[in-house]
Amino acid sequence: MSRNTDNLATIDSKKPLTKQELITANIKLLIEQLEAGHSDVLTHYLTAMGRFHTYSFGNVLEIARQMPTATRVAGFWTWKNLGRSVKSGAKGIRILGPIVGVRRKKDSEAEKDITKQNERVPLGFRNLYVFDVSQTEGVDLPSLNEVSGDPGENIDRLIAFLKGKGIAVSYSEQIAPALGTSYGGRIALLPGQSKAEExxxxxxxxxxxxxxxxxxxxxxxxxxxxxxxxxxxFVVGKAVGLVNGNASADYIQLYQGNASLLAESLEVIQQTSSLILAALEPTVDVADKQAVTDVTSEEVAA
Structure with missing residues (x-):
């Protein structure tokens, strides 16, 4: 398909954009591709939300746009510390990282609380570059046990998460033919579903x-x-290794030409998915957690 080169030039500019400019440019490109019939692009974006759920919304869009096949990304030196090297000629994936400064408190304010002399304040953004694991070579990475076709303990973890929020989960034949219903503080599931469906x-x-x-x-x-x-x-299912088809092409009707509505919707989807995926994370050894993490303190965008 033909793309608006002006939009691409704006996104790929060497000058860092603000978070909102980054999101706006990516959403505009996404709408152009959806209108051209490329609904698979939306699938890439939603899949990236699950893979990089610790990243900001804007950086998820950037990673998905630049490398839809990316599965695990980190900066150059992070890969070095993990025993892997970025391959010669590999093109980095540009994301935005915060520039943080220190504001010194006035002496009168500092004297009131000597434990809080200065405060960190955001000053802007800078370009950072990360690389997918496929662009690196070296020692094998430790990996967490991944679910493939079976949610494993994730059902129990999710129910525990809901219980912590005061949301009860029960099973009832009476909700048929619906597979599940939400009542505001209570969820009912139809019994007899496969574990993946449940x-x-x-x-x-x-x-x-x-x-x-x-x-x-x-x-x-x-x-x-x-x-x-x-x-x-879809986002959560893909993230835990369940095969649940492609993102529905019906999602295109969501925005109906309204870019701000699509951006708002995708952002709440990303935030909600991240919240759920965080609740599903098992306890892992420190070494394993370091090896499989998506970001480091220097690579996270605010």
């Missing part, structure tokens, strides 16, 4: 509980709420 349904209904029980419920249509919940289920 997990996907539970994530879908969890998304409703987290997203659609307050202001957003009145500000969105039922179609949008269902598509957002299904998108969250």
């Amino acid at each position: 997990f996907s349904t539970l994530v879908h209904e969890t998304a409703h509980e987290l997203l659609h029980q307050a202001d957003r419920r009145t500000a969105t249509t039922r179609a949008i709420r269902e598509l957002e919940a299904e998108a969250v289920a």
Whole structure:
């Protein structure tokens, strides 16, 4: 497909953009590709949300746009510390990182609390470059046990997460033919589903509980709420290794030409998915956690 080279030039400019400019440029390109019939691009974006759920929304869009196949990224020196080297000629994936300064408190303020003399303040953004594991070579990385077709303990972890938020989960034949329902503080699941189906349904209904029980419920249509919940289920399912098809092409109707609506929706999908995925993370050894982490303190964008 033909692309608007002006938009691409703006995104690829050497001058760092603000977070919002980065998001706006990527959303505009996404809409152009969706309107051209390339719904697989949306699948890449949603998949990236699951793979890089510790990254900011803007940087997730950047990684997905520049390298849709990326699975694990880190900076040059992080890979070095992990015993791997970036291959010669590999092109880095540009993301934004914060520039943080220190503001010294006035003497009168500092004397009130000697433990808090200075405060860190954001000054702007700078270009950072990360590389996918496929662009590196060296020692094998330790890996966490990944789920493939079976949610394993993730159902129990998600139920525990919901319980901590005061949301009960029960099973009922009476909700048929629905696989799951969300009542605002309570989720009911249809018994007899496969473990993969049960997990996907539970994530879908969890998304409703987290997203659609307050202001957003009145500000969105039922179609949008269902598509957002299904998108969250897709992101989380892909992240834990479940095969749950492609992102629905019906998602295109979500924005109906409204770029700000699409950006808002994708951002809440990313935030909700990240919250759920964080709750699903098992306890791992420190060495393993360092080896499989997506970011370091120097590579995270605010």
